[in-house]
Amino acid sequence: MHTLTVDLADRTYPIHIGKQLIGNSTLLAERIRGRQVYVVTNETIAPLYLDAVLSSVQGYQVDTTILPDGEQHKSLEVLNRIFDGLLTARHNRTTTLIALGGGVVGDMAGFAAACYQRGVDFIQIPTTLLAMVDSSVGGKTGVNHPLGKNMIGAFHQPRLVLADTDVLHTLPERELAAGIAEVIKYGLIADHKFFEWLEENMDALLQRDEQALAYAIKRSCENKARVVALDEKEGGVRAILNLGHTFGHAIEAAQGYGQWLHGEAVGAGMVMAADLSHRRGSLSAGDLARTTALIERAGLPIKAPADMMPEDFLSLMGVDKKVLDGRLRLVLLQAIGEAVITTDIEDALLQETFAACRGQ
Amino acid sequence: MHTLTVDLADRTYPIHIGKQLIGNSTLLAERIRGRQVYVVTNETIAPLYLDAVLSSVQGYQVDTTILPDGEQHKSLEVLNRIFDGLLTARHNRTTTLIALGGGVVGDMAGFAAACYQRGVDFIQIPTTLLAMVDSSVGGKTGVNHPLGKNMIGAFHQPRLVLADTDVLHTLPERELAAGIAEVIKYGLIADHKFFEWLEENMDALLQRDEQALAYAIKRSCENKARVVALDEKEGGVRAILNLGHTFGHAIEAAQGYGQWLHGEAVGAGMVMAADLSHRRGSLSAGDLARTTALIERAGLPIKAPADMMPEDFLSLMGVDKKVLDGRLRLVLLQAIGEAVITTDIEDALLQETFAACRGQ
Numbered sequence: 257m258h259t260l261t262v263d264l265a266d267r268t269y270p271i272h273i274g275k276q277l278i279g280n281s282t283l284l285a286e287r288i289r290g291r292q293v294y295v296v297t298n299e300t301i302a303p304l305y306l307d308a309v310l311s312s313v314q315g316y317q318v319d320t321t322i323l324p325d326g327e328q329h330k331s332l333e334v335l336n337r338i339f340d341g342l343l344t345a346r347h348n349r350t351t352t353l354i355a356l357g358g359g360v361v362g363d364m365a366g367f368a369a370a371c372y373q374r375g376v377d378f379i380q381i382p383t384t385l386l387a388m389v390d391s392s393v394g395g396k397t398g399v400n401h402p403l404g405k406n407m408i409g410a411f412h413q414p415r416l417v418l419a420d421t422d423v424l425h426t427l428p429e430r431e432l433a434a435g436i437a438e439v440i441k442y443g444l445i446a447d448h449k450f451f452e453w454l455e456e457n458m459d460a461l462l463q464r465d466e467q468a469l470a471y472a473i474k475r476s477c478e479n480k481a482r483v484v485a486l487d488e489k490e491g492g493v494r495a496i497l498n499l500g501h502t503f504g505h506a507i508e509a510a511q512g513y514g515q516w517l518h519g520e521a522v523g524a525g526m527v528m529a530a531d532l533s534h535r536r537g538s539l540s541a542g543d544l545a546r547t548t549a550l551i552e553r554a555g556l557p558i559k560a561p562a563d564m565m566p567e568d569f570l571s572l573m574g575v576d577k578k579v580l581d582g583r584l585r586l587v588l589l590q591a592i593g594e595a596v597i598t599t600d601i602e603d604a605l606l607q608e609t610f611a612a613c614r615g616q
Numbered sequence: 617m618h619t620l621t622v623d624l625a626d627r628t629y630p631i632h633i634g635k636q637l638i639g640n641s642t643l644l645a646e647r648i649r650g651r652q653v654y655v656v657t658n659e660t661i662a663p664l665y666l667d668a669v670l671s672s673v674q675g676y677q678v679d680t681t682i683l684p685d686g687e688q689h690k691s692l693e694v695l696n697r698i699f700d701g702l703l704t705a706r707h708n709r710t711t712t713l714i715a716l717g718g719g720v721v722g723d724m725a726g727f728a729a730a731c732y733q734r735g736v737d738f739i740q741i742p743t744t745l746l747a748m749v750d751s752s753v754g755g756k757t758g759v760n761h762p763l764g765k766n767m768i769g770a771f772h773q774p775r776l777v778l779a780d781t782d783v784l785h786t787l788p789e790r791e792l793a794a795g796i797a798e799v800i801k802y803g804l805i806a807d808h809k810f811f812e813w814l815e816e817n818m819d820a821l822l823q824r825d826e827q828a829l830a831y832a833i834k835r836s837c838e839n840k841a842r843v844v845a846l847d848e849k850e851g852g853v854r855a856i857l858n859l860g861h862t863f864g865h866a867i868e869a870a871q872g873y874g875q876w877l878h879g880e881a882v883g884a885g886m887v888m889a890a891d892l893s894h895r896r897g898s899l900s901a902g903d904l905a906r907t908t909a910l911i912e913r914a915g916l917p918i919k920a921p922a923d924m925m926p927e928d929f930l931s932l933m934g935v936d937k938k939v940l941d942g943r944l945r946l947v948l949l950q951a952i953g954e955a956v957i958t959t960d961i962e963d964a965l966l967q968e969t970f971a972a973c974r975g976q
Contacts (some may be wrong), residue, residue, distance in 0.1 A: 326898055339692075341761035346934060371731075374758060374769045375849070398734060409734045410770060484659035489735070574706060 258474045262393060262481040269412040271393065271481075273473050275466070277294035277420035278305055278356075278381060281312040287416040289377060290350030292317045295334060296338055296365035297356040300325040301383050304426060309381065310358055319345040323361065327508070327518065330360045330400045332408060338368040340550065351416070352377040358384035358431070359391035359518065363409070364377060366397030370412035380417045384427060385435025385469070386519050388419040390444075394484040394497075405505045411489055419477075421469050433555040434519025437500075439472050440550055441526060442479040445496045448593030450475050455546070458553050496595040499587040500526030503560070506572035510564050516557075524555030524613070532609040533588040543592045559615035566610040618834045622753060622841045627773040631753065631841075633833050635826070636878075637780035638716075638741060639668040647680060647776040649737060650710030652677045656698055656725035660685040661743050664786060669716050669741065679705040683721065687868070689879065690720045690760045692768060698728040710776070712737040718744035718791070719751035719878060723769070726757030730772035740777045744787060745795025745829070747881050748779040749802075749836035754844040754857075767864045771849055781829050793915040794879025796821060797860075799832050800910055801886060802839040805856045808953030810835050815906070818913050840943040856955040859947040860886030863920070866932035871926050876917075883916030884973070892969040893948040897961070903952045919975035926970040 257274030272283060281500060294314040297306055302322045310318060321341040323334060342351070355365035355378060362380050369378035380392040398409015424432070439461075443451030455460075460468035480497065487494035504525030508516055510578075530547040533539035539547075552558050560569075583599045590596050617634030618938075632643060653676040657666055662682045670678060681701040683694060702711070715725035715738060722740050729738035740752040742883075758769020784792070799821075803811030814821075820828035840857065847854035864885030868876055890918060891905040893899035912918050920929075945959045 301934055332692060332699075339761055339768055340763070343761055343767060369771060371758075371768045373767060374756065374771055396734065401699055401703055403700070407703060407733060408731045409732060411734055553781055563928075 259469065260474065260481060262413070263485045264413060267395075267416055269413060269417070271417040271419060271477050273388075273419040273421065273470055273477070275420065275422050277418040278306040278423065279312045281314070282313055283284045283416070283418060284379065285468060287292040287379060288313075288316070288352045290348075290352060292347050292351040293354060294318075294342055294345070294347055295320045295354045295356055296323065296361055296368065297321075298323045298325040298361055301357045301361070302434070305356060305381075305383060305423065309354065313354075315503070317345075318345070323364065325360075327360055327400070328512065330364060332399055335364055335368060335399050338364065338385055340512050342368070342372055347372075347376075349373045349376060352379060354379045354381060354382045356383065357387070358382065359387045362387050362391045363397050364399060364408070366412055366414065367399060367409050370397055370410035375412065377415050380414045382417065383423045384431050385424055385473070386431070386438055387435075388473050389435060390438040390480070392417045392419070393477050393480045395473055403420075403439075405508060419473055421466060421473070424464060424469055429555070430517060432462070432464070432518070433523075436554040437519035437523040437551070437556050438524070439476050440554065441497075441499050441522065442476045443527070444526065444530075444547060444589060444592060445499050445587070445595035446483070446593060447475070447479055448591075450479070451550070451592050455550060460548065462555070495585075495597050496587050499589070499595055500524075500529050502584075502586055503528040503569070503575055505592075506569045507560055507564065509572045510568050511561060520557050522560070523551050523554070524558060524560050527551055528560065528609055528613045529587060530589055531613055532586070532601075532605060533590070535605045535608055536588070538596070539589045539591065543589070546592060547589075557615075558613075560613050562615040565612065566607055569610055618830065620834065620837050620841060622773070624773060627755075629773060629775055629777070631777040631779060631837050633748075633779040633830055633837070635780065635782050638665055638783065639854060640778070641672040641674070641774070643778060644672055644739065647739060648673075648712045648744060650708075650712060652707050652711040653714060654678075654702055654705070654707055654711055655714045655716055656683065656721055656728065657681075658683045658685040658721050661717045661721070665716060665741075669714065673714075677705075679707070683724065685720075687720055687760070688872065690724060692759055692761075695724055695728060695759050698724065699732060702713045702728070702732055707732075707736075709733045709736055712739060714739045716743065717739045718742065719746070721886045722747050722751045723757050723766070724754050724759060726744060726772055726774065727754070727759060730757055730770035735772065736770070737775050742777065742779055742819065743783045744791050745784055745833070746791070746798055747795075747843045747899070748833050750798040750840070752777045752779070753837050753840045755848070763896040765868060779833055781826060781833070784824055784829055789915070790877060790880070790887065792822070792824070793883075794877040796914040797879035797883040797886070797911070797916050799836050800914065801857075801859050801882065802836045804879055804890075804949060804952060805859050805947070805955035806843070806906060806953060807835070807839055808951075810839070810911070811952050815910060818910065821921045822915070846879065851931045855945075855957050856947050859949070859955055860884075862933055862944075862946055863888040863929070866929045867920055867924065869932045870928050871921060876921075881918050883911045883914070884918060884920050887911055887918045888920065888969055888973045889946065889948055891973055892946070892961075892965060893950070895965045896948065897969055898956070899949045899951065903949070906952060907949075917975075918973075920970075920973050922975040924974065926967055929970055
């Protein structure tokens with residue numbers, strides 16, 4: 257088992273990565289402060305892992321909400337079901353919410369924990385690669401609004417993350433690839449060596465080699481934890497974690513949430529960011545080619561949907577929360593391993609990227 | 617103009633109390649960081665003061681949501697209208713929300729600011745005495761749930777509070793009394809001298825004497841600011857601010873939110889807390905009589921609704937968030953000016969209080 261620490265003063269917490277962590281009652285008990293536990297999961301994950309979690313929290317009052325599966329249910333309305341459940345079962349301010357599932361479950365359970373009685377503890381047990389390397393680290397929680405993704409939310413740090421690599425064996429292929437998109441992102445923005453490691457080990461990851469997966473998760477979480485510790489509430493440097501996300505969110509919104517997986521949209525979005533970076537003269541042709549090739553090898557889309565026009569992108573990027581004071585703000589690349597945040601975007605080059613990255 | 621400072625490290629903010637503060641563009645401009653302003657108010661307040669606020673924020677992009685008036689609209693559903701408005705008008709992370717209204721508007725606009733894009737700035741312009749002395753200080757924000765009051769919320773500090781005493785001249789009599797309930801509370805929990813001042817000056821307050829009101833607001837805010845600075849997130853001592861609130865919330869919930877004003881329920885609730893304190897031998901008969909008399913002189917109810925049975929209270933108090941680990945936790949009085957928090961409540965004495973404090 258690898259253990260990392262996310263260093264955030266009085267909100268510091270451990271991430272354990274390894275086999276057979278779901279159902280480890282000792283690791284849970286160390287980080288549960290009260291006598292009530294509330295498990296939030298979804299209808300896909302519940303039959304697979306809910307029993308294992310329940311058996312590891314015996315001796316507590318335990319209640320559960322099982323959400324419908326999918327990004328389209330990440331709404332204020334569905335969130336309210338968690339509050340209904342908590343209040344009906346009379347959970348008090350000392351309760352601990354456990355998020356058992358992918359990013360959607362983690363974001364919703366985390367936001368419910370942030371708001372319930374103005375804040376209670378929560379624990380993440382991510383069941384997708386994407387949730388392990390991204391959403392379970394850093395404390396971003398929230399729900400979508402019909403006019404924009406993650407527009408309603410809070411920063412709320414978990415007390416513990418248990419990343420059990422055993423669950424990745426049941427993960428559908430598309431979801432594995434979607435997780436790898438965020439893994440590649442860490443290489444692109446800040447870790448050239450890790451990018452090279454990924455070029456060497458992409459086949460092992462796709463074949464779900466245990467050691468390769470554990471290493472990729474650890475290195476990703478280390479990268480993210482370092483950035484989050486520098487800038488918990490995204491006042492500055494943390495924004496580099498959004499590489500590919502402004503384009504990606506526009507794709508998700510245009511297609512309706514749940515059609516493209518988040519990681520798939522980020523995959524195409526990172527290619528768009530790399531393409532624009534190259535057109536602006538900052539990323540070399542070689543680095544653009546390597547970036548595109550690695551994303552493609554992971555089984556991710558490298559083109560935006562064919563029916564998305566430039567004006568669709570611009571309109572949807574205009575309400576993205578990465579827009580600063582009405583100006584478009586993007587994370588771009590200087591080189592593999594080196595990201596830069598800029599508001600100085602030439603409209604003509606952006607139009608060229610839309611044209612070049614549109615699917616057939 | 618009096619100015620106090622609520623001392624909370626990087627979230628420190630000023631409270632200005634005085635005449636002609638609504639419409640003071642200089643005080644607002646000092647504390648607005650971006651170029652967008654979003655005013656949240658309600659249909660009662662908008663015709664009276666919205667124009668004055670709008671005229672003081674010229675030069676910004678300004679948009680507005682006018683909410684229905686009343687505690688019964690303090691819901692997740694109505695909150696969503698603020699998010700709709702913010703997103704439709706494309707407000708970004710640098711926007712500032714202004715809450716223009718009473719406690720309900722302040723709680724909702726503050727919670728919207730806490731959650732919108734995971735947190736934006738907000739300013740309180742309270743238009744009721746209760747909001748000036750209570751909800752605009754301390755950063756508690758939130759909405760109600762059918763199963764409990766303020767069950768969904770966040771701690772989110774304003775950047776500025778403008779308490780304009782001119783608005784109190786148009787305040788309905790019941791609302792003035794409701795505000796005085798919280799003013800009396802500060803005397804009861806921590807400020808014996810202020811309680812004595814209130815005994816001397818209750819008539820002046822009820823006659824809306826300018827100087828008496830300004831002094832009462834200042835002294836109340838000072839008391840609250842001191843407690844909040846000690847314990848921002850209610851880990852301990854801040855809970856004394858809940859004197860009368862556990863009983864009061866049960867009354868509000870039983871009657872349906874909006875029937876009893878919050879301050880009215882707190883008035884009766886404080887009498888119940890004082891009654892129980894006396895039965896437990898901690899509060900003298902004299903102090904109980906003075907407490908009851910002052911609350912009655914303010915025009916507040918001193919009895920619970922006649923149709924509320926002890927089991928109604930117990931059931932509704934059981935989901936109150938002041939319940940710790942399933943045990944009832946109450947703020948009681950040792951003396952006027954001295955509160956104590958206890959979980960050691962004798963059921964028989966509580967039943968006597970229910971019986972003694974039930975209206976005819």
